[in-house]
Amino acid sequence: MTDLTASLKKELQALKEKHLFRTLRVMQSSPDAHVMLDGRPFVNFASNNYLGLANDDRLKRAAMQAIERWGAGATASRLLGGTTDLHARLEDALARFKRTEAAAVFPSGYHANLGTLPALMGAEDTVLLDRLCHASLIDGARMSRARLKVFRHNDPEDLERTLQRIAGRGRKWIVTESAFSMDGDVAPLPDIVSLAKRYGACTYVDEAHATGVSGPEGRGIINQFGLEKDVDVCMGTLSKALGGMGGFVCGNRTLVEWIHNRCRSFIYSTALSPACAASALTAIGLCLSDSARRQKLFRLSARLRQGLGLEPASRGPAGPIIPYLLGSEKAALRLSKSLWEKGVFAPAIRPPTVPKGTARLRFSLTANHSDEDVDAVIRILRHV
Template sequence: MTTSLSERLSAELSGLRESGLLIHPRVLDAANRARTSVDGKAVINLASNNYLGFADHPALKAKAESYLREWGAGAGAVRTIAGTLRIHEEFEEQLAHFKHTGSALVLQSGFTTNQGVLGTLLREGDLVVSDELNHASIIDGLRLAKATKKVFKHADIADLERVLQENPTDGLKLVVTDGVFSMDGDIAPLDKLVEVARKYGGVTYVDDAHGSGVLGEAGRGTVHHFGFEHADDVIQVGTLSKAWGVVGGYAAGHHDLRQLLINRARPYLFSTAQPPAVVGALSAALELVQSDPSFMERLWDNTKFFKAELERLGFDIMGSQTPITPVLFGETADAFAASRKLFEEGIFAVGLGFPTVPKGKARIRNIVTAEHTREDLEQALRAYEKVGKELGVI
């Protein structure tokens, strides 16, 4: 008997509900800032990726409005037909200059950028070796590729070398890693990864979604942090949301990379170009972070303070090296309970459990931003201390 749509939907939702995995996103009633309103409640926001506080910044809004009025609400077509506006190319030149790369191309999101770039570069006979904790967009992008796919243990240089030794090929060799890992907040050992990749004639591919705007001079990212920004054998991809406060994805690297992606990357070929207001806001973000170093200074001052105080209270922050600051609760039910209790105290911080993170490693992931004040963080720490003691975590 044929399964009806209603039966399928009901069965899937029931399964999620019974396993405790059914998501009901909280709704923001105001702009995404360090202090906002969520489901009608005033809260300190530790759940956002808005690292530099750009999502509601006046400079971004002003340039977005300017581009909207001059260039219209939408681009009107895909880039390869009639959707490439002069401002698209100007921003890509600005981005390549910022990243110190030979070229840059903007796509619709960080997720589709991984699909487009990996799907374009990799062919049958190639070898791609991916860190076991890489983002879901990398995993999905690799599913589209016909290359031989192997995984190395997280940030384990010896295991990477073992995989490369055991899988010789005359094709392209691509070592793929996140720059900053989004669940644990650790930084990839890119200096060692690039060294091993080069030893075997390979190319290093870095998804810098959480490193761009956070690491390196003026937020140029993990690649710049390790000194590889002018290297043609290192490809940078990432998102234009998070630190940049807007939306989109980018690929930056070898001077020929852009042209190949224009011709082959399917998300680029079959998606309408970014709206002018988005381009304007992004251009303003790059200008702002380079002209005013105080954004990154506040981001890191706040990060160091918050981490140190959480550890002083007795919390396990899982070795995080970046503004992504996980607090370990262990079991999924405990992390979710802690999130609810923190919300009651006016702190918006989301619990994460299996399958997003491994069993026994459930946590609340906090992200400190440049916009948080010391008062915000001290209030959050008081709430954490209260909830941690109630749940017996500290």
């Protein structure tokens, strides 16, 4: 065994002892509300397929037709030759969907955050991040070499105190999610935007979990609050409610031209595949034309929250992400295992994904779940 392997093994063993070791679960079915895992059927509460579109025939048909028409891969980075008419139409549709001037599409949401933050922020600047921001926002902010400050989760008063303490010449950036990935709660965007105006800060809002879900047409929480003109950068993904893969940044034309010229993950990575671009275009159309899935999702969410005895959500109806807090990693793993034995797949979420002491099960709903699925998990949780 080499020195490297021996030391990795030792560290992996330490993770196991701390209940932080992670393994992959292999699925033998498409990732829908009901799945096959290890050869057994499960009700699946582990996907971000909120609208249940990942396995939708219309998206699959669009992807297959795009492969026939455009080929399997985009073959080059966006600037080098990887931009087809399909990518241009998708960016157009995203800009209209988010009510902005323009959009830039990336191979994933992670790419979008990892490249866009360092393209916009530099060593002179200060980035103020909500404490529960996603890893891709933290990593992008770190790569920018800006000074990082963390404010208390969804707390405009703490944000204001932090803004007051910033000195120096650079820009100030407030970075937040609009719907938080592991807690499902909504950021106080109107307060954040008004603080940004008062203190001359720019705003970067990640709508990964709001896109397709929130607002009357699924346009997101920025739209729900009518803040399209006030937020500088709106980021999102095609990989959650839109059922496919890819990321995007929406904003004004100048912002998008800047991304084309300065964003390394846009410039130096192969473009989104034609299949993904086509399925995303179809998903946006479905989002706009069909609100029934969203309505069902919010109804199921209220039913599950009530069944679990959780408080109603603040700032609007509760979305599809429902955290069931346990605290210790061991307790979260134990409960996840008990549910697993009863045919419910709800993985334990542990640090570093969530802060220490807040390990949990994260139930995420899709419009393809039924009332019976929700009632079954409530019943099982009462017994275990």
